[in-house]
Amino acid sequence: MSLATRTRKALYAGATAALLGATLVGASAAPASAEPRDGTCNAGEFCLYYGEGQSGAVADFANSKRDYTENGSCISFRGAGKAGAGVCVQNHAKSVWNRTGATAYEFYNSNFGGTHDVIPAGTQANLNANVYNDNASHILGDASLRFPLNVTQAQIKNRSPHWCWDSKTNCHHDYNAADIFAATGTAVVSPVAGTVMTKNIRSSGVGSTVTVKDRFGRLWYFAHMHHSPAPVVSVGQHVEKGTRIGTVGTSAHALGTPAHLHLDMRVGVDERVGCSGSGCASYGFVNNQPLLRTAFLARPAS
Known part of the structure; x- marks a missing residue:
């Protein structure tokens, strides 16, 4: 081609x-x-x-x-x-x-x-x-991910709706991002080793958010996390794969949908752009679904 x-x-x-x-x-x-x-x-x-x-x-x-x-x-x-x-x-x-x-x-x-x-x-x-x-x-270097939720495969597959774990492309409806449906209170962990760039605690809208940047320049954005308990990391903190970041928030934090973690990624930036929905389509968000799917299949089956 x-x-x-x-x-x-x-x-x-x-x-x-x-x-x-x-x-x-x-x-x-x-x-x-x-x-x-x-x-x-x-x-x-x-x-x-x-x-x-x-x-x-x-x-x-x-x-x-x-x-x-x-x-x-x-x-x-x-x-x-x-x-x-x-x-x-x-x-x-x-x-x-x-x-x-x-x-x-x-x-x-x-x-x-x-x-x-x-x-x-x-x-x-x-x-x-x-x-x-x-x-x-x-x-x-090691570009692989750790799945960003402490769950078994069954806990994701059995939810309704459920994240499209069997797809090779991101399944967010507007741009390259993942919405991983999980129970409120599920632990959110870092998929990469890196540095916490931002942390925002919110009780409404997109809920609490955190960004982590890894050594390859990939900026990972986590949204819809709970505000109480709030995210447990601090700006400037180094995290490893699996370091706890926060917890999946309530459906209110997920914009009226069932509780889920929102995850997206861009390269070469230090802050997550202020966009949402279709307004994010032109900002170069990356299809990380294949890496995410591999990380998911490494989780215990049940």
Whole structure:
């Protein structure tokens, strides 16, 4: 599929290019031997290839990339005389060699969203069907989530209505977000290790809210939590996966619907934009459903 027809995956605006700074792509320092994008897959690099079996031109990276643009232009494969040299990396990678020493995630969407492939350290492989010739970003490190509620699978599946745990796309009705229906008082926990950026205690409207930013620049927003007891974290606090944040609030806090946790995510921001419903559709919220679903299926069945 051509790059032009995949605008849902690309972020070519100048503002996006400006966001490719150290905060997002500096998840870990590259070893001294790594010389990113010199057309050679060196130790310490994550390398995408134009061809299967690590053949053809290569794009080598030492850090996470939220999209495959730089200074407003598409990053291309390198390798004089090799197949694919000069071709845009986005939507054209077929195989990979992960020489970073850490697990890597290759994503279908920019901003670390959508379906993905997990590439363990040291692995040489063809990309899986989720991202084969359909790749748009990657994370070098553990991008996985811990499910944000202390529940069993049965406690979610048996609720009515219930969260669309079996879907690969977010099921919020207006934009990329998850509404996970759960009993009032269910413990809300952090899905990631990161820093608490904001905390607001409210007894009405969207209820209490918290945001947590992880080391990959992903800002996670939790809403509809209870005000009494209020969220238990503090702004500036470091949290780990599973650290308790608060509790699912009452139906009043969930805007008149059955009690649920609202979760959404954006990349490269420190505050959650002040939008709701369809007004959020243009702000770049990310489809995190595949990661969330994997985390859910790791919970006890009953």
